[in-house]
Amino acid sequence: MQPGGVAVQAQREPDRSESIYILGMGAHAFRRSGNRAVFALVTLACLLACGGTGGGSREEGALTLVFRHQNDGAALEIDQLIYQNEAGNQYSVEKFEYLITDIWLIREDGRIVEVADAIQGNAVTLGAIDHPFEGVPAGRYTAIEFRWGIHPDRNRNFTLDSSFDNLLWPPNLGGGYHAMRFEGDWSLAAPGDSSFSLHSGYLRAAGRREADGSFVVRLDGFAITLRDEGEIEIEIAIDVDRWMNDPLIDLTAEWADQSICPLAAPATCTLAAFSMMNPETQELLRDNGDDVFSLLDARSSR
Ligand SMILES: [Cu+2]
Numbered sequence: 001m002q003p004g005g006v007a008v009q010a011q012r013e014p015d016r017s018e019s020i021y022i023l024g025m026g027a028h029a030f031r032r033s034g035n036r037a038v039f040a041l042v043t044l045a046c047l048l049a050c051g052g053t054g055g056g057s058r059e060e061g062a063l064t065l066v067f068r069h070q071n072d073g074a075a076l077e078i079d080q081l082i083y084q085n086e087a088g089n090q091y092s093v094e095k096f097e098y099l100i101t102d103i104w105l106i107r108e109d110g111r112i113v114e115v116a117d118a119i120q121g122n123a124v125t126l127g128a129i130d131h132p133f134e135g136v137p138a139g140r141y142t143a144i145e146f147r148w149g150i151h152p153d154r155n156r157n158f159t160l161d162s163s164f165d166n167l168l169w170p171p172n173l174g175g176g177y178h179a180m181r182f183e184g185d186w187s188l189a190a191p192g193d194s195s196f197s198l199h200s201g202y203l204r205a206a207g208r209r210e211a212d213g214s215f216v217v218r219l220d221g222f223a224i225t226l227r228d229e230g231e232i233e234i235e236i237a238i239d240v241d242r243w244m245n246d247p248l249i250d251l252t253a254e255w256a257d258q259s260i261c262p263l264a265a266p267a268t269c270t271l272a273a274f275s276m277m278n279p280e281t282q283e284l285l286r287d288n289g290d291d292v293f294s295l296l297d298a299r300s301s302r
Contacts, residue, residue: 059138059228061302063105063115065131068296069096069123070239078124081185085241087250091186091196096123096240098180099167101150102216105136106143108223113137118150118160120167123240136232140225144234144298148289149179149214155202173276174204179213180285182243186251186272196251196272198243200285203276208260211282215289222298235296242292249284256280 069076071083071093081092103116115133149155155176157168167178182198200213219236226232243249251272255261261269262277275281 060135061138061226061228061230061232063133063136063226064231064233064301065103065115065119065133065144066128066233066235067100067121067131068128068235068237069121070237070241072241073239076123076240079184081187083241085244085249085251086246087244087248087252089186089244089251091251092184093123093182093240094185094195095181095183097121097125097167097178098238099149099164099177101147101154103146104144105141106145106220107137108140108142111139113139113141118164120164121238136226138226138228138230140223141232141298142223143218143220144236145216145218147214147216148293149200149202149212150177151214152202152212155212155214169201170276172205174202174210176202180243182240188252194272197275198249198281198285199276200282201276203279203282205277208277209279211279211286213282213286215286217289217293219293219295222295224298224300226300227302229302230300231302232299233301234298237294237296239292239294243285243288245288246291247284247287249281249288 071077076093076096079092079094081090083092084090098121099118100121101118102114103119105113105115107113113136115136116131119131121129150160155169155174157171157175158165160177164177167181169176169178178199178201180198180200184196186194186196188194202213203209203211219234224232244251249271251270253271255269255271255278257278257280258265258268260277261267262274263269269278271278271281271284275285
C-alpha cells in the first residue's frame with residue numbers, strides 16, 4: 001500500500017484479544033453499551049495481566065476526528081447543479097448522510113485502540129463537525145481504520161442506540177441501518193431535471209441477491225505521537241463524486257435485471273432510483289468505495 005493510501009476490505013476479523021484497548025464508557029456520546037461485554041472483559045484481563053502503567057494512572061490524551069465532504073477534491077457545495085460524474089450526468093447533492101462504525105486507531109506496536117463504536121455524519125445539516133474523543137491511550141499511532149456502514153453480523157434493527165434510528169433501513173429489505181443516503185437532482189437532456197437516490201445498506205429480500213454495502217477503510221502512512229494530556233487530530237476527506245465513477249454509475253443506465261423493478265412494464269428502472277431494492281446498485285456503490293476516502297492531515301496538536 002502507498003503511504004496515505006486506502007485499503008478496503010469486505011471483512012475484517014483480526015484476533016484482537018491480545019492487543020485491544022477499549023476506551024472508557026464516557027469517552028464519546030454514541031458508545032453502545034452491553035454488546036461488547038466480552039471485549040470489555042478481555043480488556044480488563046489485559047489491563048490486569050499486562051501490567052500497563054499500573055496504579056490507575058494510565059497516560060492518555062484526546063483525539064479529534066474530522067470528516068471533510070468534498071466533490072472532485074473541492075469543498076462540497078449543497079444544492080448546486082454544478083457537478084458532473086464520469087458518466088456525463090450533471091448533478092447536485094441535496095443529501096449526504098452516513099454511518100461509520102468500529103473506529104480504531106492502530107499503534108506503532110500493532111495494538112488496536114477502539115476509539116468509537118459508531119458515529120454518523122451529515123454533509124448538509126452538520127457539515128465538517130469535529131468528533132472529539134477523550135481518554136485515548138498515549139502512544140505513537142500509524143493508522144486509522146473504520147467501517148463504512150456497519151458489519152453485516154450487527155446490521156439489524158436497534159443494535160445501535162436510538163440516536164441512530166434516523167438511519168434505519170426498510171424492514172422489508174432486510175432491516176438494520178443504511179451505510180449512506182446520497183441524493184440530489186440530475187440533469188437529463190430531455191425532458192428536464194430529475195432526482196436520484198443512491199442509498200446503500202444490507203439488502204436482504206426474497207427473490208434478490210443479498211448485497212452488503214459495508215466495508216473497512218484503512219488510512220495510514222503517518223506517524224503521530226499522542227502525549228499524556230496531549231491531543232492529536234486526524235482529518236479525512238470523503239469525496240462524494242467518487243461514489244459514481246469507478247465502476248461507473250450512469251444514472252440513465254437501466255437495471256440489468258428488470259424483473260425486480262417495482263415499476264410496471266413498459267416503464268423501466270434506471271440506476272437513479274430504487275437503489276435500496278437493487279443488488280446491482282448496492283454492489284456498484286460498494287465497489288466505488290475504494291477511492292472515496294483520503295487522509296488530509298494527521299498531526300499532534302498539543
Ligand atoms: Cu434508503
